[in-house]
Each structure stands twice: as C-alpha cells, then as structure tokens.
Amino acid sequence: xxxRQRYNLGFTAASLRLELARxxxxxxxxxxxxxxxxxxxxxxxxxxxxxxxxxxxxxxxLRQRLRTLTDAQLRLLxxxxxxxxxxxxxxxxxxxxxxIFDFAAEVLRAKLDLLDPVLRPSxxxxxxxxxxxxxxxxxxxxxxxxxxxxxxxMTMLREVNILVLDRQGLLIQRPLLPPDVLAAIxxxxxRWLAGFLVPDDEIITLTPNxxxxxxxxx
Numbered sequence: 690x691x692x693r694q695r696y697n698l699g700f701t702a703a704s705l706r707l708e709l710a711r712x713x714x715x716x717x718x719x720x721x722x723x724x725x726x727x728x729x730x731x732x733x734x735x736x737x738x739x740x741x742x743x744x745x746x747x748x749x750x751l752r753q754r755l756r757t758l759t760d761a762q763l764r765l766l767x768x769x770x771x772x773x774x775x776x777x778x779x780x781x782x783x784x785x786x787x788x789i790f791d792f793a794a795e796v797l798r799a800k801l802d803l804l805d806p807v808l809r810p811s812x813x814x815x816x817x818x819x820x821x822x823x824x825x826x827x828x829x830x831x832x833x834x835x836x837x838x839x840x841x842x843m844t845m846l847r848e849v850n851i852l853v854l855d856r857q858g859l860l861i862q863r864p865l866l867p868p869d870v871l872a873a874i875x876x877x878x879x880r881w882l883a884g885f886l887v888p889d890d891e892i893i894t895l896t897p898n899x900x901x902x903x904x905x906x907x
Contacts, residue, residue: 696788696824701837702750704844705778707771709736713751714767723752757784761873769869776870776885779849783884788824789842792816794883797851797861801886808852808859813839851886863887871895 703709712735716726730736730748738744755763758781766777783790796816800806817835821827830838843859846852852859863886866874874881875895882892 694787695826696820697786698788698826698830698834698838700750700754700782700786700789701834701841702746704841705775705782705848706747706751707766707775707778707848709747710751710755710778710781711767711774712736713748714755714763717752717755718763718767723756727752754778754781754785757781759873759877761876765869765873770867772865773867773870775849776864776866777873779845779851780874780881780884782845783881788820788838789845790881790884791820792842793846793851793886797846798883798886798888800861801863802888806861807857808861861886 713726713730716729716735717723720726720729727748731741731744734744736744736747738747755766758766758777762777762780766774766781768774769777783793792813796812797808800808800812817827843852847854850864851862853862854860866882866885866887871882879892879895882895883889887895
C-alpha cells in the first residue's frame with residue numbers, strides 16, 4: 690500500500706481560540722505581511738501568553754492555519770459575527786491538517802448518515818488505527834502527544850458546535866452555515882464543506898445563495 694503524505698499533527702498549541710486567531714489576522718490585515726504581523730504580535734505580547742516560548746508556539750500555530758484562508762475568508766474571521774468567524778477558524782484547521790479534515794469528513798459525516806449521532810471513544814480509536822496503516826507517523830507519537838491531539842481536536846469540535854454535550858454523551862450535529870460562510874467556501878473549493886459534515890450529494894449541487902440546514906441526523 691503506498692504511503693500517503695504525512696499527516697500534519699502539530700496543531701496542539703491552541704484550539705480554535707477565535708479571539709486569538711482574530712488578533713493574528715488583524716495584525717496581518719494591518720501590515721499586509723505575515724512576518725511583520727508575527728513580529729507585531731510577539732513584540733506586544735498580543736496573545737497575552739505567560740511566557741515568550743508559549744507566545745511563539747501559539748502565534749506560529751495560529752499563523753500557519755490562517756495562511757490557508759483566502760482574503761475573503763480572513764475578512765469574515767476578522768469582522769463577521771461570531772458564528773461565521775468561528776466557522777472560518779474551523780475551516781482554517783481543516784485546510785491546515787488533513788488529519789482533522791479526514792476525521793470530520795469521514796467519521797463524523799458517516800455516523801450522521803447512519804443516524805448514529807453519538808460519538809464514542811471507540812470511533813476515534815478505530816479511525817486512528819485504520820489511518821495508522823497509511824500514516825505510520827501516528828504510531829510514532831508518544832502516549833502523551835496522542836492524548837493531547839485527541840483532547841485539542843475534541844475541544845475544537847465543541848467550539849464550532851459540531852459536538853455538543855448531552856446526557857447521552859457527545860452528540861454530533863451538522864452546523865448551520867451562514868450564507869456568507871457558504872459563499873466564501875464555494876468561491877474557494879467546495880470540498881471543504883465535507884469538514885462541516887455536508888453530504889457529497891449536497892456539496893455537488895449547492896449554490897452560494899442556498900445555506901445548508903442544520904440537524905443532528907436524527
């Protein structure tokens with residue numbers, strides 16, 4: 690079996706942290722240069738980190754994600770209402786890490802399709818085990834790093850309201866995409882809608898003035 694490109698698993702310095710992502714994006718909008726934005730954020734400790742090393746890690750992580758967004762998507766993250774901005778923060782991690790995108794697009798979408806909206810620990814474990822056959826870097830992770838990756842991913846999914854805590858456990862729900870978010874994704878590449886649990890048959894037919902409906906697949 691051919692080995693695929695290695696997963697980017699370096700996303701644990703911060704969850705979505707919309708308020709911090711906006712600070713980095715605003716610095717870029719003001720300077721028009723990612724390196725100048727980095728210098729501004731670090732010099733002024735704009736992320737309010739407790740140490741210089743923590744600031745460097747968070748800024749690098751957020752900047753790497755945000756650089757995947759188009760100009761229109763960055764504008765939404767900076768100035769749109771929180772639901773649209775949070776969707777852009779989630780889009781940035783889906784574009785940055787194929788591991789995150791694959792988990793959402795394949796595992797979470799499939800469970801909704803099967804009318805099984807409860808996310809169980811075994812679902813994540815099965816995904817990692819199966820992907821480990823193609824991505825040996827997953828097996829190279831230390832137990833502590835494996836735990837951190839899982840924790841940060843689950844936190845992100847809750848921040849963007851794809852996972853909600855219920856008496857049954859963690860429930861998967863398809864988020865409502867505001868029209869501005871849908872238009873920004875369709876103008877870029879509609880494949881990213883799979884990260885928002887939109888089914889393939891709907892992705893093919895969607896147009897910018899039609900917003901996907903939300904639901905828990907029940």
